[in-house]
Amino acid sequence: MENKFAKRAHFVKSSETREILKVTERPEVISFAGGLPAPELFPLKALKDVCNAVLNEEGAASLQYSTTEGYVPLREAINRRMKAVGINATVENVLITSGSQQAIDLTGKLFIDEEDTIICESPTYLAAINTFKTYNANFVEVAMDDDGMVMEELEEKLQKHPNTKFIYTIPDFQNPTGRTLKLDRRKRMIELANQYDVVIVEDNPYGAIRFAGEELPPVKHFDTEGRVIYLSTFSKIFTPGLRLGWICADQAFIDKYVAFKQTADLHTDSFAQRITAKYMELYDMEEHINQIKAVYKERCAAMLSCVETFFPKNLSYSKPEGGLFIWVELPEGIDSTHIFTECLKNNVACVPGTPFFPNGTKKSTFRLNFSNMSKEKIIEGMKRIGEVLNRELEKETAIL
DSSP, rough: OOOOOOOGTTTTTOOOHHHHTTTSSTTTTOOOOOOOOOOOOOHHHHHHHHHHHHHHHHHGEEEGGGSSSSSSSHHHHHHHHHHHHHOOGGGGGEESSEEEEEEEEHHHHHHHOOOEEEEEEEEEHHHHHHHHHHHTEEEEEEEEETTEEEEHHHHHHHHHHHHEEEEOOOOOOOOOOOOOOOOHHHHHHHHHHHHHTTTEEESSSSSBBBBBSSOOOOOGGGGGOOOOOEESSSSSOOSSSSSEEEEEHHHHHHHHHHHHHTTSSSSSHHHHHHHHHHHHSSSSSHHHHHHHHHHHHHHHHHHHHHEEEEEEOOOOOOOSBBBSSSEEETTTTHHHHHHHHHHHHHTEEEEGGGGTTTTTOOOOOOEEEOOOSSSHHHHHHHHHHHHHHHHHHHHHHHHH
């Protein structure tokens, strides 16, 4: 039978990283490839009590259809959390989504026409790349340094692409690099967005997981014209399986997001929303997040120490103050896909960096995740990666 797929079907491919992760699922492999939270930190006992409380107190209502915008007590709790970091919003400014990935997809539906330009960090979040490619977006990449997106280059790209639909940014502990956009650049990004009349999509799944350095307000904190759309999630600070994220934006944006969400799933899981709201009512979410931060701080420190101890000296790497990832940049000419293959032979895995560049511009990078493995496995796994890197870089030096 001849297929009659829409044009966009040709732009949709299985995520390269997901295909990579399939081969890392063997139990003998120490994997730093995923972006998974530590499952031992999920509040299982508390959640059992919370589930019972929701069913006992709200009964059938917790299992019924709900409004598209989301459960009001949960949206109120989200507003309190956002206010604490400098975002003032009302319940009407918040839409609950099925994970922040749905928020990214709805953003693509709302803004991107075929071959529209969006500006993003280089590299950037792979799942966002794949989503925006579904709508055949044209990606314009802006270089990063240790302090995040370079504002001088952002302005150059805005001048060159005056019809840019939006700037997509992950300012806190960016995926994949772990870098954080410094304060003056956040303010400058707003100034540029105002000057060139462009929307900013601020994706912030990791901001609450800061375990070192100084707290920074979100980009949206500096928004005076309602042009920043803020996305976040409970996946990294609570549980990813409940699939709860949210969009905070100006009312005109939220109205359109609601209309698009109604064509997708009508509303996000009612029971999951009530569970999360009840947990935040009965338990201290900040205390839970502090436990996460303490564990991730130790694991990040262990991984950074291993980079210093086991890796060759002629490479560079990020030193995150939070989040889940470390980014490694190898000497030019080293293909990280080959490094991945060799590491897998050594029963350890990382993620090659090329897929994180929307236009496939750089091969000599890879990402490491420190949140999902114990300190002992981090040390052993990093030692194995170090063995591969030292061997392969020696080969490259011998060739030269």
